[in-house]
Amino acid sequence: MKLDTATVSRRGFLKIGAASGGGLLLSLALPGAIGDAFATEATAFEPNAFIRVDRQGKVTFTIAQVEMGQGTYTSIPVLIAEEMAVRLDQVVIDHAPADDKLYANPLLGFQVTGGSTSIRSAWEPLRQAGATARTLLIEAAALQWGVAPSSCTARDGVVHHQTSQRTLAYGELVEKAATLPAPEKVALKTPEQFQLIGLTSKRTDSPGKINGTALYGIDARPDGVKVAAVMACPVIGGTLASVDDRAALAVKGVLQVLQIENAVAVVAEHMGAARKALAMLDIQWNEGANAQYATAQMLAAIEQASMSTGAVVRNVGNAEQALAQADKKLEAVYQVPFLAHACMEPMNCTVHVRPQGCDLWLGTQVPARAQAVAMQLTGLAETQVQVHNHLLGGGFGRRLDVDFVTQAVAFAKQVTFPLKVIWSREEDTRHSTLRPYHFNHLSAGLDAQGRPTAWTHKVTGSSILARWLPARFVNGVDGDAIRDPSGPYDFPNIGVSYIRHEPPAGITTGFWRGVGHTQNVFMVEGFIDELAVSAGQDPVAYRLALLDKHPRARKVLEAVAQRSGWATPLEKGRGRGVALTFCFGTYAAQVAEVSVDHDGQVSVHKVTCVVDCGRSIVPDSVVAQMQGGAIFGLSAALFGNITFKDGRIEQGNFDTYRVLRMNETPVIETHLLDSNETPGGIGEVSTVMIAPAVVNAVFAATGKRLRKLPVDPRELASA
């Protein structure tokens, strides 16, 4: 898109001009976050999002955020449509092409969808932009009619002049509007005037996903495409020694067998042939240094590492001294396992490498990184590598990495046609990036009344950021791993430290829905429950007493107690557990109701969620994210565990890497609190709370405290 004429608004984040091909173009430079290592003082205007209104009145918004189920493609257009006074169906979204400079996510500083940042960064600027467009279009109409702009109104993409009963559609006004100077100030709607924000419930992406026409990366079928089934060395860090492909090549439909340093691919006309032939390969691997690696070894190493002194993250008061002086001291070790993401759409990437160009078709949370690895492997320039981003069949953090893109390009380089590489479910699990194992020490001192006087939390685990975003690994501290180490609670003395401990090379740790919170909220909410028990107090009341500085946290906690019937006695064998979080700008609390049978099997019957996420844009999507997030987190709490034996991940398909099914799904009730606060993130909040809510409920039901995930029925079986 070219800016033909341009005027920069006073606010400095948007430009108005004519779109090439006709129409009104608003170019937006969404603001960077303060203190972001990637943010630079903008000296030149560098737009990173575009709103175009064409002569038919259609509004096209080009953004970097991808849709992976969280509803971004609905909530962002709602903000624009609300202020522009158009119908939601008049706004269409374009996938942004790979370009870090143009589509940088304002809070993260480069092109990425993750960390529940979409709505948080879009809330103000997109409404401003929509209001600017509306103001310009009204002005253009007023000029044409020779009336005052204040005598005109806009709705559903049409400007009305009430007195003369004249109307002009936006499409008829775009050329004039594009020549007008940017308004100095635009009025945003007040909440009472909202017609979409907080009121709409229609997802824009539903129809195609219901009738089978929605296209995911795996559905890309460029002309001449062939498919490939692959197997990488099952031993972490191992390489390919040799492969006998004679039997495989005889399978009907198979074209060739390709090799790279650590993997083999069977190329065929269709995946049925490729998968059949892959199983017939006789492959020899160089298993390398990790051939004997096992989970016991991993555990011993991380436990030992956790004994050393960590890098200081945060000190409030003097926690050590306060601990020494406390009436009572509690200590605990909490652990969370390695986890895979198990996106329903297995990792896949379609690549066409040519001498002068390369195209990639896939679903990714980081299109610019996909482009970068293709450039690196092909030696092609940025302008020669095109990323065609698609819908994501689940992201959950897995598609923030591009290892599967690297592999697909390495294979595709060896052929002339487009090659679609699809991982089997087993490959997807065994070569997943993994949420890191964490081994954390917590301690607390209580006074005579049982109130905490000191809190320490020492986090030990792999640093994702040191690999993924080294600029955010500062002074030996991973800013993600140490998120939320003491909850929203008011402790007079706090000591938080961090020890980076890496598993062997070849195990890649990565982000997982909820990021650092999924580890730490489990630990903090479990341990605070222990303090309440030790103090002989009710877990809800105990937390409430520590939340004087967080009235919104108090409110969600009080509401969840009331909604869940916290005070009502339960039948024998059942228990309720509570968890609270303040993350991604959202306050939320959950109560889980569980029972434990004779064999130690835990059933979760009911989950009650209360959320204050600020003003919700699409409330029904908030409810959906609370429901789904709880189920995602429950899969992990009850079953999720990646373990190693003989250097291999032991889990493969859904029989060995279990996830929750409908018959295991609890009733989930969600209550949204009315709020006028700035919107918070919602995609990860429910996931982080469910594990602590469940283990606290298990304690209430059985008196047994679980400090390690997943829930192990052997620890709960009746003697």
Add this chain to the structure above:
Amino acid sequence: MAQTLKVNGTVHTVDVDDDTPLLWVLRDVLGMTGTKFGCGMALCGACTVHMNGVAVRSCVLPVSAAAQADITTIEAVGETTAGKKVQQAWQALEVVQCGYCQSGQIMSASALLASNPNPSNSDIDNAMSGNICRCGTYVRIHAAIKQAAGQATFVKVGA
């Protein structure tokens, strides 16, 4: 050898091995990508289609076994009475999130309603527990099946 298949009322002849899973014939040979690959072992249900009206996992169904049958996929299930009701309920209740598993969910749900127009909660759980959704849309899937069955009041009994 060549296989003759009837998919959504149209007869196709495909030249693949007898043991080729129907899924890949649909996706890679016929170019019908609405049916999804998830596990390859009939563990997740993403590939569910109807064979003579019954839900089957196409990732493990040899094409030769489907040769004499009427195959219906997500692309045409809306032309059946149950399929149409299910799709309408899915839309009304905003079931989908990432959406990848939903073709299979809708195929399983419509096969259930075609054979059992008034399913109980446990009928629904039994019919749908073979379909995994990682976004966790189960609560809404359950409710949408109730709605499609004309059971207005939804109360899911705890597991």
